[in-house]
Amino acid sequence: MRFKPLTLLLATTFLVACGTQTPTALTPTETMKVSVGTDPHSFAEYEKVAIAHVDLHLDVDMGKRQLVGHVRLDLERHDPEWKRLVLDTRDLDIQDVMGVREDGTFIGLSWVLGQSRGHLGQPLTIILPMGLDEVRIDYASRPEAFGLQWLNEQQTSSGKPFMFSQSQPHYARTWVPLQDTPAVRYTFSATIQAPEELMVVMGAGGNPERLSPTGLYQFDMPQPIPSYLMAIAVGELEFVAIGPRSGVYAEPDWIDRAAQEFDVLEEMMDIGEALYGPYRWGRYDLLVLPPSFPFGGMENPRLSFLTPTIIAGDGSLLALVAHELAHSWSGNLVTNAAWRDLWLNEGFTVYFEARIMEALYGERVENMLAKLDWDGLVEVVASADEQDRQLVRDLSDRDPEEAFMRVPYDMGRFFIDWLEDRFGREALDQFLRAYFDAFAFQSIDSETFREYAIEHLFERYPNRATVAQMDEWLYEPGMPDFAVAPNSSAFEEVDDIREQWLGGEIASDSVVARDWSVYEWQHFLTGLMGQIDQAGMFTLDDAFGLTQTQNVEILYLWLQLAVETEYAPGLERLEQFLLEVGRNKFTRPLYAALAETQWGRPWAIEIYQRAKSGYHPLTQQASERALGLSSDIIEPQ
Numbered sequence: 001m002r003f004k005p006l007t008l009l010l011a012t013t014f015l016v017a018c019g020t021q022t023p024t025a026l027t028p029t030e031t032m033k034v035s036v037g038t039d040p041h042s043f044a045e046y047e048k049v050a051i052a053h054v055d056l057h058l059d060v061d062m063g064k065r066q067l068v069g070h071v072r073l074d075l076e077r078h079d080p081e082w083k084r085l086v087l088d089t090r091d092l093d094i095q096d097v098m099g100v101r102e103d104g105t106f107i108g109l110s111w112v113l114g115q116s117r118g119h120l121g122q123p124l125t126i127i128l129p130m131g132l133d134e135v136r137i138d139y140a141s142r143p144e145a146f147g148l149q150w151l152n153e154q155q156t157s158s159g160k161p162f163m164f165s166q167s168q169p170h171y172a173r174t175w176v177p178l179q180d181t182p183a184v185r186y187t188f189s190a191t192i193q194a195p196e197e198l199m200v201v202m203g204a205g206g207n208p209e210r211l212s213p214t215g216l217y218q219f220d221m222p223q224p225i226p227s228y229l230m231a232i233a234v235g236e237l238e239f240v241a242i243g244p245r246s247g248v249y250a251e252p253d254w255i256d257r258a259a260q261e262f263d264v265l266e267e268m269m270d271i272g273e274a275l276y277g278p279y280r281w282g283r284y285d286l287l288v289l290p291p292s293f294p295f296g297g298m299e300n301p302r303l304s305f306l307t308p309t310i311i312a313g314d315g316s317l318l319a320l321v322a323h324e325l326a327h328s329w330s331g332n333l334v335t336n337a338a339w340r341d342l343w344l345n346e347g348f349t350v351y352f353e354a355r356i357m358e359a360l361y362g363e364r365v366e367n368m369l370a371k372l373d374w375d376g377l378v379e380v381v382a383s384a385d386e387q388d389r390q391l392v393r394d395l396s397d398r399d400p401e402e403a404f405m406r407v408p409y410d411m412g413r414f415f416i417d418w419l420e421d422r423f424g425r426e427a428l429d430q431f432l433r434a435y436f437d438a439f440a441f442q443s444i445d446s447e448t449f450r451e452y453a454i455e456h457l458f459e460r461y462p463n464r465a466t467v468a469q470m471d472e473w474l475y476e477p478g479m480p481d482f483a484v485a486p487n488s489s490a491f492e493e494v495d496d497i498r499e500q501w502l503g504g505e506i507a508s509d510s511v512v513a514r515d516w517s518v519y520e521w522q523h524f525l526t527g528l529m530g531q532i533d534q535a536g537m538f539t540l541d542d543a544f545g546l547t548q549t550q551n552v553e554i555l556y557l558w559l560q561l562a563v564e565t566e567y568a569p570g571l572e573r574l575e576q577f578l579l580e581v582g583r584n585k586f587t588r589p590l591y592a593a594l595a596e597t598q599w600g601r602p603w604a605i606e607i608y609q610r611a612k613s614g615y616h617p618l619t620q621q622a623s624e625r626a627l628g629l630s631s632d633i634i635e636p637q
């Protein structure tokens, strides 16, 4: 389904003419109709004219919480007759729009900002004179920009302010006016002026090893990327090299722990290359963000952004780094053309992550990871709406944020597992390598993958699996009966121990859990939901110090149990956790669990009010929904 065309309330007085050039040969109706384009989450008419290069010139104003400056966009015209350029914007102050002539001189262009459409923002329509291939837009972002978080001195460990972006899925438009759809790819360059005591890094080439004495930084991204991979961060940062082409950035307090935790990074890159071909982005660095970072990780090219909560001290949460690195192939190199195809990014990446983990830590570890994924997925699939249980999902009238559920991740992964089971690992690896080569630096839809798989897998190795079966994976709700479940024996011992402990057959201190991995703990604790009482919480805590664990995955489940059993020491830790950490995967369900109880909801609201100013806009929105505080779920009409 498509959106209805949006009619701009447009009279000539609404057009802000900025110079000599006036629109020619364009009928009023042509300028008036701006509907969402081929991608339902963007206004861009990229089949007609597309951005080929973005050149950013921005000043970072930490005090005003604004990026101020201009962007120059080089255009590629697919339809030479097309006379307008429609860009996505949200909460941007557009000051001026100019055309750049071939000789470098400017001409004023006519432009108009359309009506706001909730999370989609406002289309910026620019009248393009014939033959003009570059525009310049002077603009500023607003303090409330959804894709940026601004932290003040009190909110960081360095005591210096910090700013970072999160552009996926459609928030690049809150800090750069552009065609904000993964279907469009462009190269970019950037010149960023920051306060002298702060460092600027970007998901691009040119990241500094030291502070620039002038506060001026220059970046270059020669590989074409989609807008959701545009990334910037500014703060007091230090750099430590890990391997010849890898390293880590973090605030001074975190840098040593980070460098130690991520010391296998270069090895992971080698494994990735051995599996699916060369790493094509030059360097790969990690940036550790303040704990308010709303995700575990974000695969910004050349510089993945990470939550500090995965620094457990023992490398036990590195699957997340493997995941973000894997996106350098699945996602960043071959990209979903729209958010309905998200499984092409995330499903392949979870599969790829598993292969890296297996190569690093062996089959047993991989098997436990797979079992945890499977169990989680089975639960989600059982309760999700029919339309949300599908790999390829119609999201046209929904917020693309809603694409990010377990289904594209884990069902996507088990689809690839199934292909591996049917065609054999060797054939599948060969196929995947060829797939990444064939579509490198392209954005494709699920149907393009399907066609390619039919030709290069199903027809090449007949009688292993049918296309009808693949279609069931892609287009039918839920998991097919013929899906291949991971080895169920992974946690048998843990299950036995849990049962004996719950039945009082063994005491807490004799639970043989001292050498359990995080995965065994996750499985053990998940199985205690609804089973354990307060006394049980006390004895387990006595034996294993779970309230004080440094492992955030274990802590998260323990805190869920604390809410369920009203276990006071755990609730105290929960309060501290919610005040410190803004990682949505944890904060949202914890607030939701509290909100379900009579005693917990008012307490949670009170904590939220104290925590709110330190949360990212995304975490604020999700927490408010979890607490039933917001009625502002904005639906585009």
Ligand code: BES
Pocket: 168, 169, 295, 296, 297, 298, 299, 319, 320, 323, 324, 327, 346, 404, 409, 585
């Ligand atoms: N691309 C996602 C991050 C993301 C998620 C951005 C949702 C926008 C909306 C990233 O690759 C990711 O999946 N991160 C996961 C970790 C992963 C190991 C499942 C996360 O942040 O928890």
Ligand code: ZN
Pocket: 323, 327, 345, 346, 349
């Ligand atoms: Zn991912």
